[in-house]
Amino acid sequence: MTAALLLVSFGGPEGPEDVVPFLENVTRGRGIPADRLAEVGRHYLEHFGGVSPLNAQCRALVAALEAAQDRPVYWGNRNWAPYLTDTLGQMRRDGVTDAYAIVTSAFPSYSGCRQYQEDIARAQVDGEPRVLKLRHYYCEDGFIGPMARNVNAKLESLAEPRLVFTAHSIPLAMAETSGPAGGGYVEALRTAAAKIADRVGLAAWDLVFQSRSGPPQVPWLAPDVGDHLEHLHLEGVREVVLVPIGFTSDHVEVVYDLDIQAPERASRLPGMTLRRAATVGTDPDFVQMLVDLVDEREAGPELASHGCLATHDRCPAGCCPPPARR
Numbered sequence: 001m002t003a004a005l006l007l008v009s010f011g012g013p014e015g016p017e018d019v020v021p022f023l024e025n026v027t028r029g030r031g032i033p034a035d036r037l038a039e040v041g042r043h044y045l046e047h048f049g050g051v052s053p054l055n056a057q058c059r060a061l062v063a064a065l066e067a068a069q070d071r072p073v074y075w076g077n078r079n080w081a082p083y084l085t086d087t088l089g090q091m092r093r094d095g096v097t098d099a100y101a102i103v104t105s106a107f108p109s110y111s112g113c114r115q116y117q118e119d120i121a122r123a124q125v126d127g128e129p130r131v132l133k134l135r136h137y138y139c140e141d142g143f144i145g146p147m148a149r150n151v152n153a154k155l156e157s158l159a160e161p162r163l164v165f166t167a168h169s170i171p172l173a174m175a176e177t178s179g180p181a182g183g184g185y186v187e188a189l190r191t192a193a194a195k196i197a198d199r200v201g202l203a204a205w206d207l208v209f210q211s212r213s214g215p216p217q218v219p220w221l222a223p224d225v226g227d228h229l230e231h232l233h234l235e236g237v238r239e240v241v242l243v244p245i246g247f248t249s250d251h252v253e254v255v256y257d258l259d260i261q262a263p264e265r266a267s268r269l270p271g272m273t274l275r276r277a278a279t280v281g282t283d284p285d286f287v288q289m290l291v292d293l294v295d296e297r298e299a300g301p302e303l304a305s306h307g308c309l310a311t312h313d314r315c316p317a318g319c320c321p322p323p324a325r326r
Contacts, residue, residue, distance in 0.1 A: 005069075053249075100297055107185055139191055140289050150279070162204050163197055163240075165244075166258065167210070180319045191309065241276070242276040
């Protein structure tokens with residue numbers, strides 16, 4: 001049987017009754033304060049009716065991948081149905097022996113790369129089906145190009161825009177050990193941001209973080225996007241385009257943090273104009289790039305010419321080690 005494609009994602013609730021069990025899955029063993037958990041639960045219920053946009057976005061990406069090539073496409077999640085264990089079970093029943101994993105996380109870190117490989121390994125039975133994860137794609141033209149077009153779409157009529165690239169904050173310890181030599185997460189984000197800024201012809205840009213969820217005593221990557229907007233306003237910046245470089249689709253955290261919270265913060269800053277660029281979603285160039293990476297991986301080892309950090313299809317020993325559990 002032809003090797004299948006396996007879309008691997010985070011997962012999200014499909015209705016109000018799923019919100020609490022989903023959040024318990026996400027935060028199990030992480031020491032997340034109860035008030036933070038309740039706050040996130042309210043976000044899902046009040047603004048999204050308890051339904052994560054990510055699920056529909058994954059279904060759309062599955063459909064786009066099916067239309068773009070001939071391999072069967074499956075979908076499995078880390079934290080909610082369809083769970084990877086169930087999906088790989090279905091693949092075995094269907095006779096699938098080999099698959100290429102496309103992860104909806106473009107950057108190197110434990111939570112964005114190695115943890116997904118651990119999820120896949122736990123879902124296998126005696127190593128079957130064999131699943132090969134595609135390499136990172138954050139500096140591929142199929143990712144950079146659509147993001148640059150999305151930024152350009154928000155620059156019209158702005159005189160002196162500042163690009164503010166945003167990514168999910170992670171614990172500082174995780175960031176420091178990410179990639180094969182440490183610091184890979186931030187370095188990769190800055191590489192992608194610089195490429196996009198260069199394509200749209202803007203020299204002024206910043207990298208900030210969002211969606212922190214850990215206990216307050218644990219240091220996470222900063223600055224926070226809301227705090228940074230206030231800092232820019234004090235500097236005299238009045239036009240900002242938020243660019244969710246760290247995300248591939250407009251899911252809950254993108255929409256809530258950047259379309260609800262950030263505009264509320266900006267509304268208290270006199271004269272501030274705030275716009276938000278879209279994520280790549282199912283842009284045809286992005287989808288074709290994923291197909292091309294499958295073809296590349298099927299033909300042999302990863303290419304050595306991509307010129308960017310930590311784009312492994314097979315991680316070196318010690319790359320992105322798991323965080324110490326409290």
